Amino acid sequence: MTKPKVLISDKMDPNAARIFEERGCDVDVITGQTPEELLKIIGQYDGLAIRSSTTVTKEILDAATNLKVIGRAGIGVDNVDIPYASSKGVVVMNTPFGNSITTAEHAIAMIFALARQIPEADASTQAGKWEKSRFMGVEVTGKILGLIGAGNIGSIVASRAQGVRMKVIAYDPFLTEDRAIELGIEKVDLDGLLARADFISLHTPLTDQTRNILSAENLAKTKSGVRIVNCARGGLIDEAALKEGLESGHIAGAALDVFAKEPAKESPLFGTPNFICTPHLGASTDEAQVNVALQVAEQLSDYLVNGGVTNALNMPSLSAEEAPKLRPYMELAENLGSLVGQLAHGNLPKISIEVEGAAAQLNQKPITAAVLAGLMRRYSDTVNMVNAPYLARERGMEVREIRNEKEGIYHTLVRVTVATTQGDRSVAGTLFGSAAPRLVEIFGVGIEADLKGNMLYIVNEDAPGFIGRIGSLLGENGINIGTFHLGRRDAGGEAVLLLSVDQPIPQDVVAAASALEGVKTVTALVF
Numbered sequence: 306m307t308k309p310k311v312l313i314s315d316k317m318d319p320n321a322a323r324i325f326e327e328r329g330c331d332v333d334v335i336t337g338q339t340p341e342e343l344l345k346i347i348g349q350y351d352g353l354a355i356r357s358s359t360t361v362t363k364e365i366l367d368a369a370t371n372l373k374v375i376g377r378a379g380i381g382v383d384n385v386d387i388p389y390a391s392s393k394g395v396v397v398m399n400t401p402f403g404n405s406i407t408t409a410e411h412a413i414a415m416i417f418a419l420a421r422q423i424p425e426a427d428a429s430t431q432a433g434k435w436e437k438s439r440f441m442g443v444e445v446t447g448k449i450l451g452l453i454g455a456g457n458i459g460s461i462v463a464s465r466a467q468g469v470r471m472k473v474i475a476y477d478p479f480l481t482e483d484r485a486i487e488l489g490i491e492k493v494d495l496d497g498l499l500a501r502a503d504f505i506s507l508h509t510p511l512t513d514q515t516r517n518i519l520s521a522e523n524l525a526k527t528k529s530g531v532r533i534v535n536c537a538r539g540g541l542i543d544e545a546a547l548k549e550g551l552e553s554g555h556i557a558g559a560a561l562d563v564f565a566k567e568p569a570k571e572s573p574l575f576g577t578p579n580f581i582c583t584p585h586l587g588a589s590t591d592e593a594q595v596n597v598a599l600q601v602a603e604q605l606s607d608y609l610v611n612g613g614v615t616n617a618l619n620m621p622s623l624s625a626e627e628a629p630k631l632r633p634y635m636e637l638a639e640n641l642g643s644l645v646g647q648l649a650h651g652n653l654p655k656i657s658i659e660v661e662g663a664a665a666q667l668n669q670k671p672i673t674a675a676v677l678a679g680l681m682r683r684y685s686d687t688v689n690m691v692n693a694p695y696l697a698r699e700r701g702m703e704v705r706e707i708r709n710e711k712e713g714i715y716h717t718l719v720r721v722t723v724a725t726t727q728g729d730r731s732v733a734g735t736l737f738g739s740a741a742p743r744l745v746e747i748f749g750v751g752i753e754a755d756l757k758g759n760m761l762y763i764v765n766e767d768a769p770g771f772i773g774r775i776g777s778l779l780g781e782n783g784i785n786i787g788t789f790h791l792g793r794r795d796a797g798g799e800a801v802l803l804l805s806v807d808q809p810i811p812q813d814v815v816a817a818a819s820a821l822e823g824v825k826t827v828t829a830l831v832f
């Protein structure tokens with residue numbers, strides 16, 4: 306097997322390259338490229354490891370014809386077009402915890418830097434001014450810290466701020482009352498936070514909902530003398546309105562680690578009174594950079610080498626321990642999805658995927674994704690487990706998952722049912738010896754078959770002589786039968802024949818088989 310090839314395109318701790326190599330990947334480290342330079346070389350890579358300097362656009366993804374996975378050594382992924390990556394079948398992962406303490410500490414440092422004007426006092430003192438009366442500060446003890454976003458980083462900021470005796474309130478629509486109590490913070494609405502907070506610290510991702518959350522209008526609602534810290538993302542604050550607020554004195558101080566446009570080598574905010582900033586240093590500590598570099602390299606190589614999925618933002622997780630157990634199920638599931646996709650005609654508005662017995666003990670999400678990948682192959686041959694659920698959603702398909710822990714006839718079973726214009730149609734399969742996928746039922750008829758290569762599915766009237774006729778037809782056309790599987794509802798009723806053959810079956814042979822006496826339908830299948 307050729308080794309997967311990975312590109313590290315942003316500055317990263319050298320441990321990342323070491324781990325990639327140790328885990329069986331070839332790795333190139335090429336940082337500081339322009340988008341045009343990246344565009345030229347991205348086509349050769351299976352994996353891409355980035356921080357915030359590389360922007361993964363539609364154009365890059367279109368050129369990334371071999372790319373399977375993007376790993377963000379850090380948290381924020383607003384520099385990756387995730388919906389487009391998903392539609393291209395590319396997994397996007399981040400390392401959600403590796404730099405959160407470090408970033409929270411930076412926010413706390415910014416709070417103190419603002420409260421005591423440390424950067425300005427330092428510059429003045431080193432300039433020989435000794436301006437003792439210019440730098441009158443404020444205590445943080447007893448002050449209200451308003452967090453916008455109380456997830457991983459926000460909650461660490463809360464605990465550190467409580468340590469210095471601040472009172473913490475938070476606006477986060479996804480924060481539960483129980484979690485707020487556990488964190489010892491008060492959950493408030495945005496207007497309540499703006500009106501009460503002495504310090505505001507932002508800790509949300511940049512999304513369509515959070516963009517410009519501190520707009521001119523919202524900044525006007527803040528308490529006079531507020532101090533604002535942003536160690537999350539630049540687009541969260543209206544920078545022009547922030548400057549006005551600082552100049553008018555309504556805002557007593559602002560500390561930004563992040564800017565709407567980065568690198569921010571110039572900004573109207575530079576030189577504004579009581580404004581301090583750092584160049585996106587939130588995650589820049591020795592500890593955090595080792596953490597995220599190790600994690601991203603482990604996660605990416607795990608996916609490229611073993612199929613393990615950790616911290617993916619557009620695919621269900623699959624641990625390295627689960628991956629080998631689930632692999633035969635995923636093959637089974639994909640084949641069942643593909644079988645349904647090839648046999649059921651017309652639009653399929655609803656699909657249900659049921660796992661029974663041993664299969665119900667497993668993580669069902671990857672099984673569902675594999676069924677959908679098999680099914681969606683009828684529409685696109687670039688479909689995989691990453692983009693299939695998105696394609697299904699785009700087509701308005703309703704996907705239901707059913708879990709039934711009780712064993713039936715088989716110790717383990719996966720059943721796929723689609724709603725068609727002729728009613729519900731279902732196929733089911735099991736694993737023999739926990740490893741070999743087998744079809745065991747097709748549209749209500751029990752049949753046992755291995756779904757592989759070229760196959761022919763025939764529904765006919767159960768009458769003597771048919772097997773001879775189909776055998777002769779295939780033989781006359783030089784098509785060799787590999788395996789032969791029969792099933793029927795009742796004697797003399799409808800029978801099902803599933804043949805595997807060594808050659809692709811031409812359409813004229815399908816037509817000739819359809820014309821044989823007693824034949825109802827014939828479909829050539831490919832797995």
Ligand SMILES: NC(=O)C1=CN([C@@H]2O[C@H](COP(=O)(O)OP(=O)(O)OC[C@H]3O[C@@H](n4cnc5c(N)ncnc54)[C@H](O)[C@@H]3O)[C@@H](O)[C@H]2O)C=CC1
Nearest residue numbers: 380381408454455456457458477479509510536537587588
């Ligand atoms: N400056 C730096 O170097 C770094 C910046 N970051 C930024 O910090 C952000 C937050 O990181 P984590 O806390 O780890 O993420 P997280 O996902 O654990 O927490 C984000 C919180 O924001 C909340 N949220 C989402 N939409 C919201 C809205 N409309 N209003 C209020 N709250 C909302 C969520 O409910 C969640 O609790 C990242 O997305 C990243 O952009 C992260 C690491 C380093």
Ligand SMILES: O=C(O)C(=O)COP(=O)(O)O
Nearest residue numbers: 356357358379380381588
């Ligand atoms: O992890 C994040 O979200 C960050 O913003 C850190 O960015 P960086 O990796 O330092 O460019």
